[in-house]
Amino acid sequence: MKILTPFKSVPENYGQPGATSSGGRRVINPFDQIAIEEALRLRERGVASEIVAVTVGPDSADEEIRAAYAMGCDRAIRIDDERSLDPHAVARLLLAVVRAEAPELVLMGKQAVDDDASQVGPMLAGLLGWPQATFVSRLEPADDRRSATCTRETDGGLEVITVQLPAVVTTDLRLNEPRYVSLPGLIKARRKPIELKTLAELASNAQPLTAILRVAAPPKRSGGVSVESVAELVHKLKHEAKVI
Amino acid sequence: MDFTWSDEQRELFTAIERFAAAELNEGIIERDEHGEFSRDGWYKCGEFGIHGLPVEEQYGGSDLDALATVGALERLGYACKDNGLIFSINAHMWTVMMPVAAFGSEDQKQRYLPGLASGKLIGGNGTSEPDTGSDAYNMRTTAEKKGDRYLLNGSKIFVTNGPVADVLVVYANSDPAKGPHGISGFIVDAPTPGMTVTRKIDKMGVRTSPMAEIYFDNCEVPETNRLGKEGAGQALFTHSMVWERGCILASAVGSMQRLLETCVRYAKQRKAFGQPIGKFQQVATKLVDMKLRVETARRMLYYHAWLIAQGRSAVMEAAMNKLYISESWVRCCEDAIQIHGGYGYMTEYEIERELRDAIGSRLYSGTNEIQRNLIAAMLGV
Numbered sequence: 001m002k003i004l005t006p007f008k009s010v011p012e013n014y015g016q017p018g019a020t021s022s023g024g025r026r027v028i029n030p031f032d033q034i035a036i037e038e039a040l041r042l043r044e045r046g047v048a049s050e051i052v053a054v055t056v057g058p059d060s061a062d063e064e065i066r067a068a069y070a071m072g073c074d075r076a077i078r079i080d081d082e083r084s085l086d087p088h089a090v091a092r093l094l095l096a097v098v099r100a101e102a103p104e105l106v107l108m109g110k111q112a113v114d115d116d117a118s119q120v121g122p123m124l125a126g127l128l129g130w131p132q133a134t135f136v137s138r139l140e141p142a143d144d145r146r147s148a149t150c151t152r153e154t155d156g157g158l159e160v161i162t163v164q165l166p167a168v169v170t171t172d173l174r175l176n177e178p179r180y181v182s183l184p185g186l187i188k189a190r191r192k193p194i195e196l197k198t199l200a201e202l203a204s205n206a207q208p209l210t211a212i213l214r215v216a217a218p219p220k221r222s223g224g225v226s227v228e229s230v231a232e233l234v235h236k237l238k239h240e241a242k243v244i
Numbered sequence: 245m246d247f248t249w250s251d252e253q254r255e256l257f258t259a260i261e262r263f264a265a266a267e268l269n270e271g272i273i274e275r276d277e278h279g280e281f282s283r284d285g286w287y288k289c290g291e292f293g294i295h296g297l298p299v300e301e302q303y304g305g306s307d308l309d310a311l312a313t314v315g316a317l318e319r320l321g322y323a324c325k326d327n328g329l330i331f332s333i334n335a336h337m338w339t340v341m342m343p344v345a346a347f348g349s350e351d352q353k354q355r356y357l358p359g360l361a362s363g364k365l366i367g368g369n370g371t372s373e374p375d376t377g378s379d380a381y382n383m384r385t386t387a388e389k390k391g392d393r394y395l396l397n398g399s400k401i402f403v404t405n406g407p408v409a410d411v412l413v414v415y416a417n418s419d420p421a422k423g424p425h426g427i428s429g430f431i432v433d434a435p436t437p438g439m440t441v442t443r444k445i446d447k448m449g450v451r452t453s454p455m456a457e458i459y460f461d462n463c464e465v466p467e468t469n470r471l472g473k474e475g476a477g478q479a480l481f482t483h484s485m486v487w488e489r490g491c492i493l494a495s496a497v498g499s500m501q502r503l504l505e506t507c508v509r510y511a512k513q514r515k516a517f518g519q520p521i522g523k524f525q526q527v528a529t530k531l532v533d534m535k536l537r538v539e540t541a542r543r544m545l546y547y548h549a550w551l552i553a554q555g556r557s558a559v560m561e562a563a564m565n566k567l568y569i570s571e572s573w574v575r576c577c578e579d580a581i582q583i584h585g586g587y588g589y590m591t592e593y594e595i596e597r598e599l600r601d602a603i604g605s606r607l608y609s610g611t612n613e614i615q616r617n618l619i620a621a622m623l624g625v
Contacts, residue, residue, distance in 0.1 A: 180259075180263050180267075180288075180291075180292050182292050182293045183292060183294070183297065183306050183316075184293050184305070185293075186256055186259055
């Protein structure tokens with residue numbers, strides 16, 4: 001079984017104190033790392049025969065491509081596109097890659113940690129007309145490789161479904177814990193070729209349909225005050241904070 | 245010489261720091277107290293690729309040269325506080341794996357190197373004996389040839405990894421009439437009939453590195469497991485010592501760097517008499533001395549490794565490395581304790597353990613007195 005593992009390059013420690021959204025070290029989106037790890041495990045079990053990683057971005061994303069190689073992917077493709085894209089455009093680009101590569105399974109993170117959109121996987125499935133299983137915490141391809149049993153994490157509990165293959169599966173946090181990339185893996189990754197695909201080669205006219213107008217940081221919290229008594233606290237809540 | 249690291253090397257070093265900081269430090273205070281070896285940490289390091297750094301790729305290693313290897317081990321020492329685990333890995337690398345890589349037959353390399361490089365086989369070394377340490381070549385252990393086998397008889401002490409080893413490199417005299425020229429090296433699978441771990445040895449520092457005394461009583465070793473030619477033990481030992489003495493303290497340089505950073509942070513935060521203690525000259529001077537020691541130690545470490553990587557003689561540099569880095573490490577630990585005052589003496593601050601760990605470095609791989617003898621001899625006096 002051939003598995004395509006699309007991934008996004010995101011800032012390291014995104015959202016954590018002190019992390020920068022640009023200029024700092026970038027990593028493979030953690031949920032996509034889980035998808036790659038699952039693909040590796042399927043290959044180790046003899047279920048998967050080839051794992052192809054793919055990402056969209058400028059040449060700076062080659063570092064993350066190498067990280068995908070270091071984890072153990074067999075091939076890695078970078079769609080050369082410097083534009084700021086939305087999930088729809090990314091799904092259209094991936095659509096072209098899926099058609100060219102013809103994988104039996106597309107395995108990717110349920111969301112990217114930077115924009116939390118959770119849209120690329122479902123959109124790609126829609127564009128392909130393939131079944132999809134999202135938020136998957138357990139994935140078990142059938143012996144005949146024609147379907148897979150997926151456990152989905154939902155608010156109501158664990159939902160077990162079967163999807164026909166080929167399908168798009170997006171991974172939840174609890175699916176697995178990605179391995180450390182080994183030192184020999186890192187060294188070998190530097191020597192592997194990065195397959196570059198231009199928009200022309202993909203014959204894709206993918207265009208973003210949405211644009212980010214502005215991003216505003218949450219307002220800074222002003223410092224608190226200590227009060228001497230319960231009476232003073234009630235007074236301040238009533239007359240200053242005006243919440244009671 | 246150029247000590248600029250390539251992008252690839254820096255990527256490796258960053259990966260090592262992340263791995264070690266996240267995976268190797270948990271429970272170190274308790275493991276140290278109970279003298280517990282972390283098998284889990286060992287196998288994690290093996291899988292990650294620490295052991296195999298200098299081994300050729302065809303045997304499962306990363307084929308780094310000596311300079312990149314010490315750079316990597318320096319980072320390991322910086323991020324991993326389990327000096328005992330690092331000591332075990334060093335003993336395995338320099339006294340078992342590298343002698344097999346350098347002197348092993350193709351058959352021996354095929355049989356042992358992949359396992360040693362991946363950490364799946366744990367290696368130990370038997371050189372010191374109860375009555376011979378610094379004068380190692382006076383060893384009493386004998387290897388008597390019987391057909392296509394040798395019978396080993398004798399006792400080895402301070403065998404690092406002895407209680408957990410899967411394979412030992414043991415030195416024994418196969419022709420006592422020739423004195424030191426009769427010494428040969430042997431690869432001994434463990435356990436083997438006739439080989440007994442007579443006792444585990446408790447010690448002051450690097451307590452998480454297991455150590456044993458091992459007794460050989462007509463222990464049969466096939467001739468195919470002799471390492472190198474008969475009587476080549478001395479050359480083998482000298483060769484591995486150049487690697488060992490030069491590289492075994494790479495992690496100590498990382499440890500010194502970590503101690504320095506810990507102390508600088510503390511000297512800025514801790515206040516006495518209304519100001520940060522770093523403002524007091526007596527504290528600042530200690531920090532400056534620590535900085536000087538770690539920088540000089542690092543340069544000596546790199547220079548020696550660079551010589552090895554160039555294929556040049558590094559016998560004297562190896563001795564100087566071992567001597568200088570070990571002394572500097574102990575002094576750095578002492579200064580770090582002093583800077584932290586009473587807290588530095590407390591177990592939870594993890595500096596007293598570092599001092600206990602560091603003191604051993606004055607003794608292993610040849611005492612510092614022996615290193616001075618060697619250097620003096622090479623100076624012609």
